[in-house]
Every structure is written in structure tokens, then in C-alpha cells.
Amino acid sequence: MAEQIPFGIAENLLMKLGSAVFHEIGLMYGVRGELSKLKxxxxxxxxxxxxxxxxxxxxxxVADWVRRLKDVVYDADDLLDDFATEDLRRKTDDRGRFAAQVSDFFSPSNxxxxxxxxxxxxxAIRERLDDIANDISKFNLISRVMSDVRVRNNGRETCSVVEKSHKIVGREENKREIIELLMQSSTQENLSxxxxxxxxxxGKTTLAQLVYNDQGVVSxxxxxxxxxxxxxxxxxxxxxxxxxxxxxxxxxxxxxxxLQKRLQEKLDGKRYLLVLDDVWNEDKRKWGxxxxxxPVGANGSKxxxxxxxxxxxxxxGIDSPYIVEGLKDDESWDLFESLAFKKAEEQMHPNLVAIGKDIVKMCKGVPLIIETLGRMLYFKTQESHWLSIKKNKNLVHLGEKNDILPILRLSYDNLPVHLKQCFAYCALFPKDYIIKKKLLVQLWMAQGYLQPYDENIDLEDVGNQYFEDLLSRSLFQKVENKYDNNxxxxxxxxxxxxxAQSIVNSEVIIVTDDxxxxxxxxxxxxxxxxxxEMLKGLMGKSIRTFFMDAGFVDDHDSSITRLLSSLKGLRVMKMSFFLRHKALSSLGKLSHLRYLDLSxxxxxxxxxxxxxxxxxQTLTLFNCIRLKELPRNMKKLINLRHLEIDEVNKLSYMPRGLGDLTNLQTLPLFWVRNDGGESRHKRMGRLNELRFLNNLRxxxxxxxxxxxxxxxxKEAxxxxxxxxxxLRLDWWKLPATQESEEAMLVMECLQPHPNLKELFIVDYPGVRFPNWMMNDGLDxxxxxxxxxxxxxxxxSKVLPPFAQLPSLKYLELSNLIAVECMMDYPSSAKPFFPxxxxxxxxxxxxxxxxxMRDVAAEQAPSYPYLEDLRLDNTTVELCLHLISVSSSLKSVSIRRINDLISLPEGLQHVSTLQTLTIRGCSSLATLPDWIGRLTSLSELCIEKCxxxxxxxxxxxxxRHLHTLKIxxxxxxxERCQKETGEDWPTISHIPEIIIRRW
Incomplete structure (x- = not known):
């Protein structure tokens, strides 16, 4: 059985051995010659x-030879990491900075x-490599350059594959026909x-997505x-x-x-569309x-x-399904041409066009194959490369077996070697698993797959580039994860x-009940x-990744502890369940662990x-609700780059020495300790721990x-x-321990870098905002x-001059009971909320x-791009003003403005308005007749009026109003009751009406 080649790790080892760091290590320890021979x-x-x-x-x-090579490469990677870490530890002084003198590299005692x-x-590593190298001639293995499409440009490395937009062709007719099927109502069936x-x-899923997102279907x-x-x-x-x-x-x-009861409550009485994508089940009993x-839903549900x-x-129970055929020849060529050639480039290569048209015919109209081959041939101008694809035996025989996997294998074979292991590693996740880029990059980094082309380049940047390269080749698909704020x-x-699974064979396994x-x-x-139950089968194996994303394991069973103790070479461990303290004691034995998730x-x-x-490198502690304290000696984790943590815990301070971790890039939360009686406590770190953490992202x-x-x-x-x-600055209203003057001094010292994109301030007790925010040059x-x-x-009574910020898109102000106005600024030339x-x-x-500035009413500032306006417990004057000068609004929410007796007149001119919410306006007695002019309105919600x-x-x-909530x-x-209410004829045309008494 074929083995996955450790391309990435092997290249990474060569890069390490040739680096200045290992040159210095070789000199210091007297092993320069051995390192050179190893390289x-x-x-x-x-x-x-x-x-x-x-x-x-x-x-x-040969497969056995690769297996032996992989074992020694993994061991060499671990060994060199030990040396590099020792180098970093000995070069780091108490403040996490590098010592200047090489003479302090090691102490005589050890x-x-x-x-x-x-x-x-x-x-020992070199001797094992000697045996492997000696077999090269026996197997007649030929030296070949591991061609890499990366090129150097002014000292920076870029990939020659460029992201091209995903083009969907030839499916408009299919889309129209399926929409017609969905909208056919039957008097006998509520659900079909x-x-x-x-x-x-x-492209069945793509076609279904086109239908699903069609505006007519949505309505x-x-x-x-x-x-x-x-x-x-x-x-x-x-x-x-x-x-x-x-x-x-x-x-x-x-x-x-x-679940069934909740589903009934959610779907009952509604005309719903449920898409079940990629169904394989052939068990009639399960389907029944x-x-x-x-729930059957309202008539027309599908x-x-x-x-x-x-x-x-x-x-x-469907005897006549909708059969999707391949694309037509002209559609296939249109798709291929858009991916394989730059704009107008095909005119320069008529021979390639001729070969490409032959290749497209052989693709049998299958979009995934066309897209894969098109992206693969992008930037390839050698005729021999195109001919090799045309003559590929799997493409030639595609029509006989309809097996496209061997053809897709071409996309893997043509990957640069640094991407091969990264792609194959994705077999670790089950089908349809939502992958977050940051997680995957951290896992690649932990496995040693990332190869920086320069010692000053961050591994995360390298990983992000790898990811984008794979995405550009259609090996990933973008999806919106609506369970995670879209x-x-x-x-x-x-x-x-x-x-991916065919490449890794038995090296990667997803353990299921089967x-x-x-x-x-x-x-x-x-x-x-x-x-x-299969956990015991993992004992003692050479496992580098143990990724557990489901299930709740109670580690009162000592099998978890025994298992963890046996996995000596583990690089990645993710155990997202209720792991208790007992099992954690064995983690210290996992000496090569780089990624640890204990969420x-x-x-x-x-x-x-x-x-x-x-x-x-990565320690993740999400949703650890009982966690009170981080390890007191965290400064020993000198390679730590990501401390992933959220607010779901009981932490009250950060450990002293955290500031020594100068490689740290992720630190979402920092708790400032309470000085009350514990100011000299050795375990507690102050705010100035942040001083040298300049790599934070x-x-x-x-x-x-x-x-x-x-x-x-100031020292932060x-x-x-x-x-x-x-940046989020949170004073957290506890019994006040800080006077307003001290709070203003703290705030003054927390001025961020100009690159900042988001600023959140909560519970700030100062009577005025800091000078750097009140500056006329805030922009x-x-x-x-x-x-x-x-x-x-x-x-605070006066807001900073936010209106001059050139990039500001989202402004949210809440519970500022003292605020009376925003700071004026003199220059009328500066645009207002541009x-x-x-x-x-x-x-x-x-x-x-x-x-605002003293200008004539007709010159009053407008809000040219304002789309979403939400007003809650503000003055009527402010409400009237904002709506009168905002002509591009799509959504308006007016809440708890008790003096409002009618909707603002200016609203009738907002032809773009799609959503209107009115809530808690106790004086509102009628809606104006001009509401009929809001022709784009699709949702109207009226509550507590x-x-x-x-x-x-x-x-x-x-006529576009599809949802009314009262x-x-x-x-x-009473007036909107179905059939009987006096206002029912006025609203009966609206598809979704939800009316509740309270």
C-alpha cells in the first residue's frame, strides 16, 4: 500500500539545517560536522x-522504503526542534528579550x-538515513527536482496561481426548471x-444553491x-x-x-423549503x-x-427525478477558457487552444473536472504539459467508468511539493466539516509542514499563503458558517x-462506530x-494527531490517562469535552506536543x-467554565504563539511572566489583577506584562x-x-476602586497603533475621553x-469627533446617559461620516x-452610505434629524421613543427601505398613509405599541412585503385576525403574518 511522502517535513528539515540558527548551534556544541553530513x-x-x-x-x-524514511524524518524533526527550543530558551533573558552575548548560550553545569x-x-539519525540512502540505487530511484511554482520577487515569495472568480455556466435553464417544480402547488399535498x-x-450542489438563493424562491x-x-x-x-x-x-x-416538538413549533403552518444535500441513504426504513x-407545513412546502x-x-418515492446532465460543448469551453487563460492570452497560444478544446471534449461536460484541469493549466504555456493531460489514460477512459477520482488525482500530482502534505492532511476531517482557516494553519504549523522562505517571515503568514494557494486550485470551497456569526x-x-483519503490511505483515520x-x-x-470503544486500539502507536471534536468522555475511566501517556510523539491533541483534572497530569509526558486544545x-x-x-505553539481553552488559574510558570512555554481563550471561565488575573512569551501572537483576553492586599503576590502579572508582546495580532x-x-x-x-x-477596553463595573482622574490617566496611556480597525470601550468612568480621541486630527x-x-x-458629556474618521463603517453608542453632543471640529472641508x-x-x-458645525440647514451634513439605522430610547429630535438626512437607508429600527406620535415624515422619501421595526413607542397612534410609498419594504415589525x-x-x-410581525x-x-379582522383585507396578501397578543 502506498505511503504519503513527507515532502513538507523533509524540505523543512533542510531549511533548518541550512539556517543561521543551526549554524550557530553546530559551532556551540561542536557538532557542526555532524549537522552538515545530516543535511x-x-x-x-x-x-x-x-x-x-x-x-x-x-x-x-519502494513503499516500505518510504515508510522507513518517514519514520526517520519524523524523529529528525523532533530532534532538531529540541535543539532549536534549547537555543531559544538560553537566549532569552527574564524579560523575554534576546541576550546580546553568545557566551551565555549554555551553562557549564549541563x-x-x-x-x-x-x-x-x-x-543515530544520520546512520538510519545512510541505510535509506544506500537503497536508492537498489530501487533505481532517479533524482528529480521537486519543482515548485513559487517565485521570488524582491525578496518575497509569491505563488504563480492566482485566485480566479468561480464562474457558473450552463445552469440557467436547469435553475428555471427546478424553480418551477418547487413552486408547483398541489391541493392534495402540503409537503412534496x-x-x-x-x-x-x-454541480448538483451548486445548482441547488442557485435555486435556494434565488430571490423569487426566497420570497x-x-x-x-x-x-x-x-x-x-x-x-x-x-x-x-x-x-x-x-x-x-x-x-x-x-x-x-x-427535537420533534421544537421542529413542529418552528415549521407548523409555514410554507418551507428544506434542502437535503448529498443524500446517500438507501434504507427505506430510515427515510420513513x-x-x-x-411537520407537513403549509401548502406548497417542498x-x-x-x-x-x-x-x-x-x-x-420519486420515480421521475430531475436528471442533471453535463454541460454542452460551448458551455464547457467557456468555463475552461475562463480558468486556463489570462484575459486575451488564448489569442497568443492557438496551439494550446486546439489542445484545450480536445481536453474539454474528453471531460464529458463535468464541471468539476473542467474546473480542476483549467486551474491546473493556468500559467502553463508549454505544449508538452497540455499534451500530457490530453493523453492521460484516466481522462481518455472517463466515459467508460464515470470515475473521476483518477482525473482529480492530477490536481494533486501537479501541486508544488510544499502543498501536498497540507492538502492530504484535510482527510482528517469528515465530509462537510466546516474548516476554519486559522485552525488549519495552526495544525499545519504543528506538523512541521510550513516552510518559511525567509527566517523573518512568520509561519502564520506562510500558512495563510498555502491556504490561499489551495483555495485558488478549488481544493477548498468558501461557505458562510451562520452558526458562527456568518x-x-x-x-x-x-x-x-x-x-485526500485515497492519498493518505491508512495514515489518517476518522474513527466512527463502523x-x-x-x-x-x-x-x-x-x-x-x-x-x-476504539481508544484502546490507539495505545502505543506512532500517532502525531489526536483530534476529538465530539462526544463527552468522563476520564474517571483511567483509559484516557493511559492512552495519553502512551502517545509519545504526539504533535496535535484536541479533546473538546469535559476532561477533568485527573487526565491532565499525563500531558507533561507529551514532550513534542505543539497544539493542545482542552476546550x-x-x-x-x-x-x-x-x-x-x-x-x-497553540494552547486553546474555550468554554472552560471552571478555570480559575493559568499555570504560574507559563513563561517556560517559550514557543507559545497562540493562547486561545474566551470569557467563559473564572479567571481574575494573568500569570506573572506572561510578557516573556515574545512569540505570542494571539491573546484575546487580558485580566488586570486586583491590587487589594495582593499587590506583591508573585503569581499575578500586571498590565505591563503586555510591554514586549509586540507580535500580538x-x-x-x-x-x-x-x-x-x-x-x-503606560508601560503596556x-x-x-x-x-x-x-482593541476592547473594559473597566467592568465592580465596586469602584478607581477615581475618574486615575481612569482618565489609564485611558490616556492606552492609545493604540494607527493600524487599529476596531475599538470597543465599556464602563469607562472618566468625565472626558482622552486627548488622543478628542484630537482634531483623529482621522x-x-x-x-x-x-x-x-x-x-x-x-462623559462630549463624544470624540467620530464624524471625521475616513474608514468608519459601524458606530454603536449605548447607555451614555450624560452625553449631550459630539465634539465640533473647525474644518468644513472634512466630510461628515464619509x-x-x-x-x-x-x-x-x-x-x-x-x-455639528455652524452651517446653513441646506448644507447640513448627510450620511451618503448609511444603510442601517437603529434608535433606542433617544430623543425625537435626533430621530427626525437622522432620518431626514439619510437617503440610502435599507433598515430602520425605532424603539422606546415614547414621545413619538407619528413616523418621521422624511421616511416616506427613502425608497430603498427594506426593513422597518417599531417597538415600545407608547404614543404612536397611527401609521401614515404614505407608508404605501415604501415600495421596497419587505419586512415590517410592530411591537409593544x-x-x-x-x-x-x-x-x-x-407588494414586496413578505413578512409582517405584530x-x-x-x-x-383584534383587527388583524385572519378572515374576521377589520384590517385583514389590508394585509391578506402578505405571505408570512405573525400576530401575538403579548
Missing amino acids: EKLSTVGAVLLDAEEKQESSCA QLAFRFKMAHGIK MVVIVGMGGL YFNLSMWVCVSVDFDVEVLVKNILMSATNEDVGNLRLEQ QFITLL ILVTTRSTRVASVI MLSYKVHDLIHDL VKIISQRIHHVSLFTKHN YGWFENLPNAITRLKHL GQLQIKRLSNARGSEA MLEGKQYLEC LLLPNLVKIQISSCDR SLKTLQLSDLPNLKGWG PNLTSLPEEMRSL NGCPYLY
Whole structure:
């Protein structure tokens, strides 16, 4: 059986051995010669890896040779990491800075012992490599350059593959026909099904997405849900995923009966569309069990199924499914041409065009193959390369077997060697798994797959580039993960996942209930099941990844502890369940661990054994609700780059010495300690621990700033943290320990770097904002600021001049009861909120206006890009003003403005308005007749308006209005009753009407 070639790790080793760091190590420890020999031998072996990859397919002996090589490469990687870490530790002084003198590199007490250990380890590795190199001639392995498409440009490395937009061709007619099927109503059926059938790669999912997102379909159905099914047709999981899609909320561990009840409540009486993507289940009993749990819904409800099998359609009860065919010849060429050539480049290469047209005909109209080959040939101008694809035997025989996997293998074979292991590693995740880029990059980094082309380049940047390169080749797909605030995430196409699995063979395994045997050659394991009987089969194996993302294991069973103790070479461990403190004691033995995820752990503190993990790069502690304390000697984790932690814990301070971790890039939260009686406590770190952490990226939230002092805030040196994108300053209202003057001094010292994009301020007790915020040149100090959120700062009367910020798109101000105006600035030449898209003002009872420049009314500043306006408990004057000068609004929410007796007149001119919410306006008695002019309005929500007595006749004109919600309006509740209410004829045309008494 073929083995995966360790391209990435082998190249990484060569790069390390040739670096200045290892040159210095060799000199210091007297092993320069041994390191040089090791590099030479590794270069010899590395030169034949491409040939070995091909020959092992037909030679068991070569596959065994690769297996031996992989073992020694893994051991060499561990050994060199030990040396590099020792180098870093000895060069780091108490403040985490590098000492200037090389003479302090090691102390006499352990110099001899460590030198002996080092020399012995290198020699043992080299001898094993000698044996492997000696077999090269026996297997007739030929040296070949591991061609790499990366090029150097002014000292920076870029990839020649350029991201090209995903083009969808030839599916408009299919889309129209399926939409017609979905919108056919039957008087006999409240729920019916449409099944799309086609071979893998034809674009069934893409077609279903086109239909699902069509505006007509969105308007026709009251509720749309999308669920990926794939191989595992577990009825309980399926119902849970449908509920999650319908509500955007995790439904937890509800039993099937509870799930069914919730589903009934959500879907009953609604015309819904449910898409079940990629169904494989051919068990009629399971389908019957599922369909009985599904509410029938209102007339016209539909289930849209995509599947590769006509037998699945038969099981579902559909005799005439919708069959998707391949693209037509001209459509196929249009798609291929857009991906394989730059704009107008095809005119320069007529020979390639001729060959390309032959290749496209052989693709049989399968979009996935066309797209894969097109992207693969982009930038390739050698005719021989195109001819080799045309003559590929798998492409020639495609029509005979309809097996496209061997053709997709071409996309892997043509990957640069540095991407091969990175792609294959994705077989660790099950099909349809939502992948976050940051996680995957951290896992690649832990495995040693990332190769920086320059010692000054961050591994994370290298990993991000690798990811984008794979994405550009269609080996990843972008998806919106609506369970995570619609953050952009990624998936691997089912067939691409099959490709990854075919490459790794038995090296990677996803343990499910069906797995009975675990290969001895296993290196990467993931568990996505609640049943873990196979854990004992992992004992003592050479496992580098143990990834557990589901299930709740109670480690009162000592098998967990025994298992962890036996996995000596583990690089990655993710155990997201209620792990208790007992099992943690064995973690210190995992000396090569680089990635550790203990999310959902059921422990109050981490044992100091954790600090023995000297190679650890990522420590993740999400949802550890009992956690009170981080390890007191965390400064020993000198390789730590990411401390992933959230607010779901009981931490109250950060450990002293955290500031020594100068490699740290991720530190989302920092708790400022309480000085009360514990100021000299040796375990507690001050705010000035942040001083040398200048590599911090992403978000930093500083909590309990009420415990801080100006002197230590100044030493935090936030102004020097150029990579920070989001800063959250939280005073956290506890019994006040800080006077306003001290708070203002702290705030003054926390000025961020101009690169900052988001600023959040909570519970700030100062009577005025700091000088750097009140500066007339704020647009120069924070030119990149995109989002500002300020809440519960109840002493400041004047807001900073936010209107001049050039990049500001989101402004949210809440519970600022003292604020009266915004600071004026003299220059009328500066635009007013030039980029603002969302403005949310809540509980600002004294803010009557912005305190703008003294200009004539006709020259009053407008908000050219404002789309979303939310006003809650503000003055009527402010409400009237904002709506009168905002002509591009799409969404307006007016809440708790008790003096408002009618909607602002200026609203009638906002032709772009799509959503209008009115809540808690007790004086509002009528809606104006001009509401009928809001022709773009699609959703109207009226809540807690007890004096609103009727709806205007002109609402009949709102033909785009598809949702009307009325809640807590007693008059309207009676008048809008179906068929009997006086206002029912006015609203009966609206597809979704939700009316509740309270």
C-alpha cells in the first residue's frame, strides 16, 4: 500500500539545517560536522522523493522504503526542534528579550550532558538515513527536482496561481426548471419532494444553491433550510441540523422527542423549503422514520434533495427525478477558457487552444473536472504539459467508468511539493466539516509542514499563503458558517475529500462506530462520535494527531490517562469535552506536543506539568467554565504563539511572566489583577506584562481596567502593537476602586497603533475621553478604524469627533446617559461620516444632535452610505434629524421613543427601505398613509405599541412585503385576525403574518 511522502517535513528539515540558527548551534556544541553530513544525506534522499512517490504505486519494496524514511524524518524533526527550543530558551533573558552575548548560550553545569545527547541523537539519525540512502540505487530511484511554482520577487515569495472568480455556466435553464417544480402547488399535498440526480462533480450542489438563493424562491417560501447529509443518515442528527438551520442556534443535547416538538413549533403552518444535500441513504426504513418526524407545513412546502443515486430517489418515492446532465460543448469551453487563460492570452497560444478544446471534449461536460484541469493549466504555456493531460489514460477512459477520482488525482500530482502534505492532511476531517482557516494553519504549523522562505517571515503568514494557494486550485470551497456569526469558513468537496483519503490511505483515520480495525501505520486520528470503544486500539502507536471534536468522555475511566501517556510523539491533541483534572497530569509526558486544545475542560486550573511542553505553539481553552488559574510558570512555554481563550471561565488575573512569551501572537483576553492586599503576590502579572508582546495580532480585550494604574498602563505600550486589529477596553463595573482622574490617566496611556480597525470601550468612568480621541486630527491618528462601540460610559458629556474618521463603517453608542453632543471640529472641508453604513444609538436620553458645525440647514451634513439605522430610547429630535438626512437607508429600527406620535415624515422619501421595526413607542397612534410609498419594504415589525389602533389601507400597495410581525398591540391583534379582522383585507396578501397578543 502506498505511503504519503513527507515532502513538507523533509524540505523543512533542510531549511533548518541550512539556517543561521543551526549554524550557530553546530559551532556551540561542536557538532557542526555532524549537522552538515545530516543535511547532505537528507538532500540526497530528498532528490528522489518524486520518483519514489510514483514507483511505490507498483512496488511494495519502494513503499516500505518510504515508510522507513518517514519514520526517520519524523524523529529528525523532533530532534532538531529540541535543539532549536534549547537555543531559544538560553537566549532569552527574564524579560523575554534576546541576550546580546553568545557566551551565555549554555551553562557549564549541563553543557557536557546536553552536548553528548545532541551528538548521539544526530549520529543515530544520520546512520538510519545512510541505510535509506544506500537503497536508492537498489530501487533505481532517479533524482528529480521537486519543482515548485513559487517565485521570488524582491525578496518575497509569491505563488504563480492566482485566485480566479468561480464562474457558473450552463445552469440557467436547469435553475428555471427546478424553480418551477418547487413552486408547483398541489391541493392534495402540503409537503412534496423534488430530487436532483447526477454523477459526482456535475454541480448538483451548486445548482441547488442557485435555486435556494434565488430571490423569487426566497420570497415564495416563509422559511428556507439547508442541511448537508452525506453518508451518515442519522435521523436524530438530521433533525437537529434542520433545527439549527431554521433557528441559527445550537439546540444542545435534546432528545429526539424534544427535537420533534421544537421542529413542529418552528415549521407548523409555514410554507418551507428544506434542502437535503448529498443524500446517500438507501434504507427505506430510515427515510420513513425521518419523514414522519417532519411537520407537513403549509401548502406548497417542498423538500429538495440532491443525490448521485437514482436508487435513493426510488427509496424516497420519486420515480421521475430531475436528471442533471453535463454541460454542452460551448458551455464547457467557456468555463475552461475562463480558468486556463489570462484575459486575451488564448489569442497568443492557438496551439494550446486546439489542445484545450480536445481536453474539454474528453471531460464529458463535468464541471468539476473542467474546473480542476483549467486551474491546473493556468500559467502553463508549454505544449508538452497540455499534451500530457490530453493523453492521460484516466481522462481518455472517463466515459467508460464515470470515475473521476483518477482525473482529480492530477490536481494533486501537479501541486508544488510544499502543498501536498497540507492538502492530504484535510482527510482528517469528515465530509462537510466546516474548516476554519486559522485552525488549519495552526495544525499545519504543528506538523512541521510550513516552510518559511525567509527566517523573518512568520509561519502564520506562510500558512495563510498555502491556504490561499489551495483555495485558488478549488481544493477548498468558501461557505458562510451562520452558526458562527456568518464568518467565512471553508469545506472540501466530497470528491476532493475522497481524493485526500485515497492519498493518505491508512495514515489518517476518522474513527466512527463502523471502524473495527486500526492500522499499525496510523499517524493521524480523529474521532467524531460519542462512542469511543476504539481508544484502546490507539495505545502505543506512532500517532502525531489526536483530534476529538465530539462526544463527552468522563476520564474517571483511567483509559484516557493511559492512552495519553502512551502517545509519545504526539504533535496535535484536541479533546473538546469535559476532561477533568485527573487526565491532565499525563500531558507533561507529551514532550513534542505543539497544539493542545482542552476546550470544554472540567478543571479549575492547569497543572504545572503543562509548562514542560517546551514546543507548544497553540494552547486553546474555550468554554472552560471552571478555570480559575493559568499555570504560574507559563513563561517556560517559550514557543507559545497562540493562547486561545474566551470569557467563559473564572479567571481574575494573568500569570506573572506572561510578557516573556515574545512569540505570542494571539491573546484575546487580558485580566488586570486586583491590587487589594495582593499587590506583591508573585503569581499575578500586571498590565505591563503586555510591554514586549509586540507580535500580538487580531483582538486584545483588557478586562477590569478599574484595577489598573496609569504608570503600568503606560508601560503596556499599546501604541507599538502594529498588528492588533481589535482593541476592547473594559473597566467592568465592580465596586469602584478607581477615581475618574486615575481612569482618565489609564485611558490616556492606552492609545493604540494607527493600524487599529476596531475599538470597543465599556464602563469607562472618566468625565472626558482622552486627548488622543478628542484630537482634531483623529482621522490621522486612527485612519483605519472601521468599527467603534462605546457603552455604559455614564460620565462623559462630549463624544470624540467620530464624524471625521475616513474608514468608519459601524458606530454603536449605548447607555451614555450624560452625553449631550459630539465634539465640533473647525474644518468644513472634512466630510461628515464619509463611510458610515451602520449607526446604532441606544439609551442616549440627552443627545439632541451631534453638535455639528455652524452651517446653513441646506448644507447640513448627510450620511451618503448609511444603510442601517437603529434608535433606542433617544430623543425625537435626533430621530427626525437622522432620518431626514439619510437617503440610502435599507433598515430602520425605532424603539422606546415614547414621545413619538407619528413616523418621521422624511421616511416616506427613502425608497430603498427594506426593513422597518417599531417597538415600545407608547404614543404612536397611527401609521401614515404614505407608508404605501415604501415600495421596497419587505419586512415590517410592530411591537409593544399599545395605542396603535389600525393599519392604513395603503398597505395593500406594499407588494414586496413578505413578512409582517405584530406583537403586544391589543387593537391590532383584534383587527388583524385572519378572515374576521377589520384590517385583514389590508394585509391578506402578505405571505408570512405573525400576530401575538403579548
